[in-house]
Amino acid sequence: MFQWAWKSLAKQPGSLTASALGIAFAFILVIFFDAVWQGESEQVVAYPENIKPDVWVMQSGVSNMHMAMSFVWDWKADKIASMPGVKQVTPILYLNNVIVAGDTKMFAFIVGLLPDAQRAGPWSMSAGRQLENPGEVIIPAVLSELTGTGMGDQLRITDKNFTVVGLSSGTYSSANTVLFVPFKDLEDILSSSGTYSYLLVDADDGIDAQTLATQISNEVEKVNALTHDDFIKNDFALASQMGMEIIVMMTVICSVLAALIVAFTAYSLVMRKRQEIAIIKALGVNNSLIFYAAMLQTGLVTLYGFVIAVVFALFVIPYVPLLVPQLTLIVSMDSLLQLGVIALVVAISGALLPTHLVLRLDPATAFQV
Amino acid sequence: MIKLALRQVQLDPLRILLTAFALGSVIAVILVIKGFEEGQYYQLERIVLNRNADLIATQSGVTNFIAVRSSIPQLSRAEVESVDGVINAHPITAVPVIYTKNEVRTPVYVLVYDLKGGPSSIVNGHAIEQGKDIVIDVSLAKKYNIQLGDSFYVTDFEFKVSGFTEEAAFMMPFAFINYDGMLDLFIESEIAPDLSTFPLLSYMLIELEPTANRDWVAQQIEAAVASVDVVTPAQLAGNDVNMGKVFYGPIIGLLVSVAYIIGMLVVGLVMYSDVRSRLRNFAVMKALGFPFAWLVIAVFVQALLLLIVSIPFGVLLASGLAWFIETAAPVYLIRIFEPTIFLQSLLASSGFALIGALIPLRVISRSDPMIVFEST
Numbered sequence: 001m002f003q004w005a006w007k008s009l010a011k012q013p014g015s016l017t018a019s020a021l022g023i024a025f026a027f028i029l030v031i032f033f034d035a036v037w038q039g040e041s042e043q044v045v046a047y048p049e050n051i052k053p054d055v056w057v058m059q060s061g062v063s064n065m066h067m068a069m070s071f072v073w074d075w076k077a078d079k080i081a082s083m084p085g086v087k088q089v090t091p092i093l094y095l096n097n098v099i100v101a102g103d104t105k106m107f108a109f110i111v112g113l114l115p116d117a118q119r120a121g122p123w124s125m126s127a128g129r130q131l132e133n134p135g136e137v138i139i140p141a142v143l144s145e146l147t148g149t150g151m152g153d154q155l156r157i158t159d160k161n162f163t164v165v166g167l168s169s170g171t172y173s174s175a176n177t178v179l180f181v182p183f184k185d186l187e188d189i190l191s192s193s194g195t196y197s198y199l200l201v202d203a204d205d206g207i208d209a210q211t212l213a214t215q216i217s218n219e220v221e222k223v224n225a226l227t228h229d230d231f232i233k234n235d236f237a238l239a240s241q242m243g244m245e246i247i248v249m250m251t252v253i254c255s256v257l258a259a260l261i262v263a264f265t266a267y268s269l270v271m272r273k274r275q276e277i278a279i280i281k282a283l284g285v286n287n288s289l290i291f292y293a294a295m296l297q298t299g300l301v302t303l304y305g306f307v308i309a310v311v312f313a314l315f316v317i318p319y320v321p322l323l324v325p326q327l328t329l330i331v332s333m334d335s336l337l338q339l340g341v342i343a344l345v346v347a348i349s350g351a352l353l354p355t356h357l358v359l360r361l362d363p364a365t366a367f368q369v
Numbered sequence: 370m371i372k373l374a375l376r377q378v379q380l381d382p383l384r385i386l387l388t389a390f391a392l393g394s395v396i397a398v399i400l401v402i403k404g405f406e407e408g409q410y411y412q413l414e415r416i417v418l419n420r421n422a423d424l425i426a427t428q429s430g431v432t433n434f435i436a437v438r439s440s441i442p443q444l445s446r447a448e449v450e451s452v453d454g455v456i457n458a459h460p461i462t463a464v465p466v467i468y469t470k471n472e473v474r475t476p477v478y479v480l481v482y483d484l485k486g487g488p489s490s491i492v493n494g495h496a497i498e499q500g501k502d503i504v505i506d507v508s509l510a511k512k513y514n515i516q517l518g519d520s521f522y523v524t525d526f527e528f529k530v531s532g533f534t535e536e537a538a539f540m541m542p543f544a545f546i547n548y549d550g551m552l553d554l555f556i557e558s559e560i561a562p563d564l565s566t567f568p569l570l571s572y573m574l575i576e577l578e579p580t581a582n583r584d585w586v587a588q589q590i591e592a593a594v595a596s597v598d599v600v601t602p603a604q605l606a607g608n609d610v611n612m613g614k615v616f617y618g619p620i621i622g623l624l625v626s627v628a629y630i631i632g633m634l635v636v637g638l639v640m641y642s643d644v645r646s647r648l649r650n651f652a653v654m655k656a657l658g659f660p661f662a663w664l665v666i667a668v669f670v671q672a673l674l675l676l677i678v679s680i681p682f683g684v685l686l687a688s689g690l691a692w693f694i695e696t697a698a699p700v701y702l703i704r705i706f707e708p709t710i711f712l713q714s715l716l717a718s719s720g721f722a723l724i725g726a727l728i729p730l731r732v733i734s735r736s737d738p739m740i741v742f743e744s745t
Contacts, residue, residue: 012645014641014645014732015638015641015642015645018634018637018638018641018642018728019638021634021638022391022631022634022635022638025627025630025631025634026631028627029398029624029627029628029631032623032624032627033624036620036623036624059524060524060525061524061525062467062524063467063469063474064467064474066476067465067467067476067541068465068466068467068476069438069464069465069466095438096436096437096438096465097436097437097438098431098432098433098436098437098612100432104615105432105433105608105611105612105615106612106615106616107436107612107615107616156430158428158429158430158431159428159429159430159431160430174616174617174619174620175616190438190440191440234474237472237473237474238467238474238475238476241473241474241475242476242540249401249690249693249694250398250401250402253394253397253398253401253686253690254398256394257391257394257395257398257631260387260390260391260394261391261635261638263387264384264387264388264391264638264639264642265638265642267383267384267387268384268642271381271384272645320623324619324622324623326619326620327619327620327623353383353387
């Protein structure tokens with residue numbers, strides 16, 4: 001019986017492949033949704049994740065970086081720097097704003113760096129150099145590619161023009177493009193003086209980050225000090241909560257779509273082979289065996305589609321950003337495993353209609369002309 | 370030919386139902402994605418237009434309302450109001466905050482207003498009457514189960530929710546407080562010592578005399594007050610929409626492209642299965658001398674009929690999904706019935722579906738009339 005199930009599928013390679021492709025693309029859409037969401041969420045924490053101080057210090061009431069606003073007096077940085085167990089304190093200024101690069105206006109995060117604060121700057125450069133003079137900016141290489149704003153070109157932040165002196169890597173995404181400018185220039189844009197946004201605190205060897213964070217929170221008034229891990233967790237949670245509802249809904253509807261394609265394929269197959277099935281029933285093969293055979297068919301079609309989707313996810317999606325550099329796509333093993341579970345549900349739900357038809361099929365159909 | 374295609378479609382209603390569901394789901398996916406994109410642009414536009422200004426003054430060099438920091442010197446308000454044709458320059462301050470409750474974080478755009486620029490409508494409760502009142506977007510209320518009169522903490526300062534509004538943009542809910550509230554927030558809360566760099570005046574909503582020439586007044590203000598740029602609300606809204614397009618365009622474009630491919634494959638699969646099961650019929654027609662072109666048109670007409678059945682289902686499903694998303698997360702607006710987007714999506718879906726109908730044509734072209742005489 002199982003051999004029959006397999007053979008009747010294999011005899012229709014065109015239908016099988018078309019169905020599998022339909023299912024695969026429904027799964028691929030689910031993977032794309034998840035990959036975009038994962039990619040953007042990961043990219044949101046790219047800057048803090050790569051800068052990686054032991055402790056982040058910010059204004060009280062603030063506990064993350066993405067879309068946040070924080071200001072801390074400069075004397076607090078000095079006070080923290082003098083605390084035992086603190087190796088160094090690197091202050092940064094930080095601003096969310098719209099930038100103008102070429103003809104493109106886009107949302108970006110701008111980090112203001114003090115002259116001796118290279119540890120808070122870009123962690124990977126693809127061209128150019130670090131900031132040395134006022135009015136300079138380091139932009140993501142992808143932004144340069146997209147807008148045509150290259151080395152030596154001008155870029156505008158608010159009403160101030162900057163000259164591009166370096167191109168950084170790993171600093172671009174739709175939701176989180178990071179630019180670096182001199183501290184003083186960003187201070188001018190913010191009309192601020194004597195304040196920082198975040199303090200990056202490196203601890204001495206052997207000092208526990210959690211203990212140091214607690215100590216800073218206790219000894220420096222009106223600041224919030226978090227370990228790097230806690231800070232990243234907060235930022236990632238904020239990013240991943242945004243758009244979650246859309247992702248869930250789209251996953252559901254694409255899964256339903258895949259189930260419908262499975263059901264359609266299995267139904268077409270059953271309808272085409274109903275005389276054969278009737279003969280099998282007339283020969284005394286029991287219903288449960290026929291039921292499992294029909295289930296096997298839907299399982300195989302779904303598995304075929306799932307495998308195509310996984311191969312696509314692993315070998316094609318990583319190259320999509322070459323065509324659409326604005327996107328950061330991350331396919332995680334977790335999401336593929338989740339998709340596997342979805343595929344199982346799809347296979348079972350897609351089998352409901354055809355198995356129902358098979359079980360109700362009258363053996364007398366075999367003798368109809 | 371239409372009759373033949375219609376008969377084929379009627380032959381197996383269950384099969385047609387499955388097809389309509391599958392194709393309808395694809396159409397629904399496309400409509401929801403495009404509706405989501407359109408909803409984002411609509412919200413970006415409305416959030417500026419709802420402020421009801423004749424002109425808007427921004428910090429010099431700032432050309433957007435959302436996702437920017439605009440800081441105008443407070444003295445410039447009097448300078449703007451002294452320009453001929455200006456009745457009033459109503460202050461607006463934008464304070465982006467991250468609202469946190471039970472470890473769930475949401476970026477919220479708090480707009481501080483005086484007499485103009487407050488919530489465009491109150492769907493429940495009342496407008497701000499005292500400094501500690503706050504009006505929040507319904508999505509925040511839903512997400513955090515906030516009731517009227519509940520506390521709402523902004524950087525450790527306690528506000529009381531007096532009303533709910535429906536204003537969100539860029540996936541961010543908005544909240545509204547007045548200047549008494551802002552001063553209390555700055556002075557009484559933890560941030561007071563570090564508030565020197567907080568923008569106390571972000572934008573000015575300029576109210577003009579009825580007879581004033583808008584362009585002329587805008588030029589006069591820019592000439593008189595160097596610290597500001599003056600734009601019309603439509604220009605500012607347009608800038609935000611364009612920024613939104615740069616942000617959403619590539620992502621939505623990619624997802625919609627994948628959805629179109631699925632639609633193409635679904636139709637291809639349906640037509641392929643159908644042609645395979647009726648290969649003998651096609652062979653008979655060929656034997657009777659029907660030209661190949663005629664058979665091709667028959668397949669296309671059938672695909673078209675399938676689409677006609679599927680589109681209402683797709684639209685219905687998309688409407689249900691949109692309603693569900695908007696109910697579950699009111700921060701999103703899914704505008705599937707925006708005429709251009711709606712027609713564009715349906716036409717593109719139909720186009721891709723008809724391309725899918727090409728898939729089985731090779732089978733027909735290769736079908737041998739002799740198979741009619743083969744045993745089944």
